[in-house]
Amino acid sequence: MFWKKKVPLIIVFIMGFVMALQYFIPSDFSQKFYDTYLDWGIVIGIFGGVLGYFSFFRVHIHKVTKKAPNWQFSLISILCSLLMVVAALLGGRGTGSLFMQLFLYTSAAINATVFSLLAFYISSAAYRAFRARSTQAAALLLAAVIMMLGRVPIGDSISFWTRWGLPSINEISQWILNVPNLAAKRAIILGVGLGSLLMSLKIILGIERTYLGSE
Amino acid sequence: MHINTDIWVLIAVFFTLSVYTFLWKDNPLYKFAESVTVGIGMGFALVQWWNLSVVDRFWVPLTTRGAAGYVLIIPAIMGLMMVTRIIPRFAWMSRYALAFTIGAGSGMVLPRAIQANVLQQLYATMLPINVSWTGIMVNLFIVVGVLAGLIYFFFSKEHKGVFGGIANIGIWFLMVGFGATFGYTVMARLSLFIGRVLFILRDFLGMQLF
Numbered sequence: 527m528f529w530k531k532k533v534p535l536i537i538v539f540i541m542g543f544v545m546a547l548q549y550f551i552p553s554d555f556s557q558k559f560y561d562t563y564l565d566w567g568i569v570i571g572i573f574g575g576v577l578g579y580f581s582f583f584r585v586h587i588h589k590v591t592k593k594a595p596n597w598q599f600s601l602i603s604i605l606c607s608l609l610m611v612v613a614a615l616l617g618g619r620g621t622g623s624l625f626m627q628l629f630l631y632t633s634a635a636i637n638a639t640v641f642s643l644l645a646f647y648i649s650s651a652a653y654r655a656f657r658a659r660s661t662q663a664a665a666l667l668l669a670a671v672i673m674m675l676g677r678v679p680i681g682d683s684i685s686f687w688t689r690w691g692l693p694s695i696n697e698i699s700q701w702i703l704n705v706p707n708l709a710a711k712r713a714i715i716l717g718v719g720l721g722s723l724l725m726s727l728k729i730i731l732g733i734e735r736t737y738l739g740s741e
Numbered sequence: 742m743h744i745n746t747d748i749w750v751l752i753a754v755f756f757t758l759s760v761y762t763f764l765w766k767d768n769p770l771y772k773f774a775e776s777v778t779v780g781i782g783m784g785f786a787l788v789q790w791w792n793l794s795v796v797d798r799f800w801v802p803l804t805t806r807g808a809a810g811y812v813l814i815i816p817a818i819m820g821l822m823m824v825t826r827i828i829p830r831f832a833w834m835s836r837y838a839l840a841f842t843i844g845a846g847s848g849m850v851l852p853r854a855i856q857a858n859v860l861q862q863l864y865a866t867m868l869p870i871n872v873s874w875t876g877i878m879v880n881l882f883i884v885v886g887v888l889a890g891l892i893y894f895f896f897s898k899e900h901k902g903v904f905g906g907i908a909n910i911g912i913w914f915l916m917v918g919f920g921a922t923f924g925y926t927v928m929a930r931l932s933l934f935i936g937r938v939l940f941i942l943r944d945f946l947g948m949q950l951f
Contacts, residue, residue, distance in 0.1 A: 529833075530833045530836070533837070533840075534836040534837060534839070534840035535840070537837060537840040537841055537844055538840045538843060538844035538847070539844065540844065541840070541841055541844030541845040541848060542844040542845070542847045542848035542851075543848060544845075544848060545844070545845045545846075545847075545848025545849045546848040546849070546851040546852055547848075548848075549849070549851075549852040549853070550852065562812075563845055565798070565802075565813065565816075566813070566815070566816035566819075567816075567842060567845070568794065568798045568799075569798065569799050569813050569816035569817055569820055570816050570819050570820045570823065570838055570841070570842055571794070571820075571842075572790070572794045572795055572798070572799055572820055573817075573819075573820025573821060573823045573824050573838075574820070574823060575790045575794065576820075576824055577823065577824060577826060577827070579783070579787055579790075580827060582783055596772065599772050599773065599775070599776035600776070602773065602776040602777060602780060603776045603777075603779045603780035603783070604780065605780065606776070606777050606779075606780025606781045606783075606784060607780040607781070607783040607784035607787065608784065609780075609781075609784065610780075610781055610783075610784020610785055610787070610788060611784055611787060611788060613784075614788040619788065619789075619792065625785075625788065627749055628781060629781060629785050630749075631749040631750070631752050631753040631756075632752060632753070632756055632777055632778065632781050633777075633778045633781040633782050633785065635752075635753040635756050635757055635940075636756045636757075636760055636774050636775075636777065636778040637778060637782075638933055638936065638937060639756070639757045639760040639761065639937050640760055640778075641930065641933050642930060642933035642934035642936065642937045643760060643761065643763060643764070643934075644930045645927070645930035645931045645933065645934040646764060648926065648927050648930055649927075652923070652927065662912055662913060662916045663916070665913060665916045665917050665920065666916045666917070666919055666920035666923070667920065668920065669916070669917045669918075669919075669920025669921045669924065670920040670921070670923045670924035670927070671924065672924070673920065673921045673923075673924025673925055673928070674924045674927055674928055677924075677925070677928045678928070699921075699924075702917060702921050703921055705879055705882055705883060705886075706882070706886055706914050706917040706918060706921075707917065707918045707921040707922070708883060708886075709882070709883045709884075709885075709886025709887050709890060709914050709918070710886060710890055710914045710915045710917065710918025710919070711918055712862050712865070712866060712883075712886075712887045712890070713886070713887050713888075713889075713890025713891045713893075713894065713911065713914070713915070714890070714894075714915075714918075715858055715862050716858065716859060716862050716863075716887070716891060717891065717894045718858060719854045719855070719857070719858020719859040719862065720858075720859060722850055722854045722858070723850075723851065723854045723855060723858075723859070725847075726847040726848070726850045726851045726854065727847075727851070729843060729844070729847040730844065730847050730848065730851075737839055737840075737843050738836055738839075738840075739832075739833075739836070
């Protein structure tokens with residue numbers, strides 16, 4: 527119990543206290559201590575990578591060996607990852623190498639397309655969100671429409687009222703971004719800041735222990 | 742129109758169209774593209790992890806910096822302890838490495854969260870009132886919006902009476918903020934879609950569009 531639960535809690539408390547204190551002591555030693563921690567953190571993270579890759583191969587190899595539904599796609603994933611390793615070993619990682627070409631013309635292209643696919647699905651989400659069932663939902667709808675029109679040239683073209691000295695859609699969208707949106711985001715950021723502050727304190731003081739696992 | 746027969750462009754077009762088949766329904770072509778991007782992404786990350794982290798940040802300092810490099814054996818041992826998660830009997834040892842990084846991370850967050858997320862935001866909200874009338878109105882609008890938004894997020898007191906009224910103003914600001922974010926996201930996704938269409942029309946089909 528002492529080695530499995532108490533010691534990790536003591537390490538968390540000491541490290542948390544020391545790293546918080548380090549911020550308030552501006553000296554070369556303090557800065558060197560901080561830099562050393564960053565180097566150490568990277569080295570520990572390297573082994574976190576080992577866990578990640580192990581998990582990836584274990585899950586997919588398990589699916590292939592058990593002939594689970596769609597196991598063929600797991601095999602494709604394994605082969606593609608090995609192909610990248612072989613490509614890097616044979617041709618290096620420089621610009622124009624097989625490794626980079628494979629990445630740019632497959633993974634990068636697929637990722638960009640998947641994200642662009644969301645343009646279609648966000649439209650159906652917009653339909654649900656934009657049904658102005660209350661005045662507050664109508665405010666959301668109006669802000670979104672103004673923002674969309676304000677980001678494209680048509681926003682200025684349809685702003686016929688500018689001849690009477692009123693602001694164009696582009697100007698209104700900029701105002702929404704700079705004023706009400708800024709106020710809302712700032713309230714959220716302040717809330718997040720206070721929340722992360724409390725969560726850090728709970729971890730350092732050993733109140734929050736979920737990272738230790740169940741056993 | 743001149744169709745580009747470069748093998749890489751053809752591959753990219755194939756995968757682009759494969760992903761768009763998902764608009765019809767989930768199908769083997771989409772699943773193939775999905776597993777390819779998972780595999781290629783994992784292989785890319787693996788190679789970069791080996792070269793940029795293992796070699797550059799661990800092996801090179803360890804073998805070239807002498808005593809200063811040997812110190813890295815300590816975090817390496819902690820890292821190895823993290824790997825013990827694979828073996829259930831020794832999995833508890835990974836808690837030491839986790840405790841080290843989580844403790845340090847929490848300690849680092851404490852002053853920095855106060856500085857960046859609380860104090861800086863408060864400074865930025867304390868806006869001057871000795872400006873033009875329009876400036877005063879805008880600044881007041883921001884101050885009221887931030888306070889009302891914060892009050893809306895305060896759930897320890899029931900949103901009733903004056904408190905509830907201010908929280909309601911906070912909802913208005915938040916709705917406009919979310920609307921603006923939503924509109925911005927839609928436009929960003931559309932811009933990506935236009936990028937993919939342009940790739941097919943210009944890079945693959947060789948159309949002179951503009």
